[in-house]
Amino acid sequence: xxxxxxxxxxxxxxxxxxxxxxxxxxxxxxxxxxxxxxxxxxxxxxxxxxxxxxxxxxxxxxxxxxxxxxxxxxxxxxxxxxxxxxxxxxxxxxxxxxxxxxxxxxxxxxxxx
Amino acid sequence: xxxxxxxxxxxxxxxxxxxxxxxxxxxxxxxxxxxxxxxxxxxxxxxxxxxxxxxxxxxxxxxxxxxxxxxxxxxxxxxxxxxxxxxxxxxxxxxxxxxxxxxxxxxxxxxxxxx
Numbered sequence: 002x003x004x005x006x007x008x009x010x011x012x013x014x015x016x017x018x019x020x021x022x023x024x025x026x027x028x029x030x031x032x033x034x035x036x037x038x039x040x041x042x043x044x045x046x047x048x049x050x051x052x053x054x055x056x057x058x059x060x061x062x063x064x065x066x067x068x069x070x071x072x073x074x075x076x077x078x079x080x081x082x083x084x085x086x087x088x089x090x091x092x093x094x095x096x097x098x099x100x101x102x103x104x105x106x107x108x109x110x111x112x113x114x
Numbered sequence: 115x116x117x118x119x120x121x122x123x124x125x126x127x128x129x130x131x132x133x134x135x136x137x138x139x140x141x142x143x144x145x146x147x148x149x150x151x152x153x154x155x156x157x158x159x160x161x162x163x164x165x166x167x168x169x170x171x172x173x174x175x176x177x178x179x180x181x182x183x184x185x186x187x188x189x190x191x192x193x194x195x196x197x198x199x200x201x202x203x204x205x206x207x208x209x210x211x212x213x214x215x216x217x218x219x220x221x222x223x224x225x226x227x228x229x
Contacts, residue, residue: 034217043205043220044157088157101147101159101170102218 003027005105007089012111013079021074021108023089031100032092035063035074038107039085047087048074076110084112116140118221120206126227130195135224137189137206146189147207147218148181150174157205163189196228 004026013019025033032051036044050056050065050072062075074087086107092100119138127133139146148160161171163181171179180192189208193200203225207218 036220041203041225043222046217046219049217090157101162101172102149102157103159104157106156 003091003093003103005089005091005103007087007105007108009106010109010111012113015079015081015112015114017079018075018077019079019110021076021087021089021110023072023074023105025070025072025089025091025105027091027093027103029093030067030091033063033065033072034090034092034102035061035072036088036090037085038088044088079112081112081114084110086110116142118206118208118219120204120221120224122224123222124225124227126229127196129198129228133193133196133226135191135193135204135206135226137191137221138187139189139206139208140210140219141187143208143210143219145209145211145216146181146183147209148191149205149207149220150202151205151223152202160191160204193226196226198228201226201228 006024034049035047037047038044047061048058048063050063055064060077065072086109088107089105090102093103121136146163149157151157159172161175161181162169178194182190203223205223206221209216209218
């Protein structure tokens with residue numbers, strides 16, 4: 002089976018740091034992606050992890066532990082425009098074949114002044 | 115910066131009618147995908163496409179659905195006889211290759227409303 006869990010909603014204050022967790026159980030694993038999605042818009046790519054550890058990209062960082070089936074997205078120096086849904090997605094598939102993304106339900110982040 | 119484009123942005127149709135959703139993937143990308151998102155729900159995989167054939171499809175992608183690459187640039191999703199439950203946002207995505215680092219880039223979506 003495939004299961005990806007994220008908190009439904011989080012709130013934070015402008016300028017703060019927030020960590021959005023994601024746990025997954027999938028039949029195959031070939032990378033974990035984080036996307037940002039504003040209401041009514043397309044998911045936009047934020048970060049990618051395939052090996053254990055932390056990937057940093059400006060104000061955004063993402064961490065992966067494959068043995069624990071766990072990832073988090075860390076957002077620093079929050080801005081009002083960061084209010085959006087954050088989608089955790091696992092690329093399901095082995096080295097060959099076509100690798101669909103399996104998405105979690107997303108975490109809606111509300112940033113307040 | 116290259117981007118995936120989709121038309122129309124919004125399609126309203128009557129139940130039982132056929133619809134065709136169009137996508138223009140990023141020009142050097144070879145792998146194409148359709149996903150859908152019912153309002154308030156998660157993004158769900160429908161189908162992947164490479165070298166003019168379907169490579170994988172989900173349970174959602176039944177005989178009512180088909181995909182085509184009619185020319186060198188467009189990638190279409192056809193729903194033959196729409197149902198109320200087909201109302202959703204449909205996203206096209208493309209990726210350059212299948213290496214583990216390749217990212218799928220999403221288009222802006224087509225909101226399909228079936229009445």
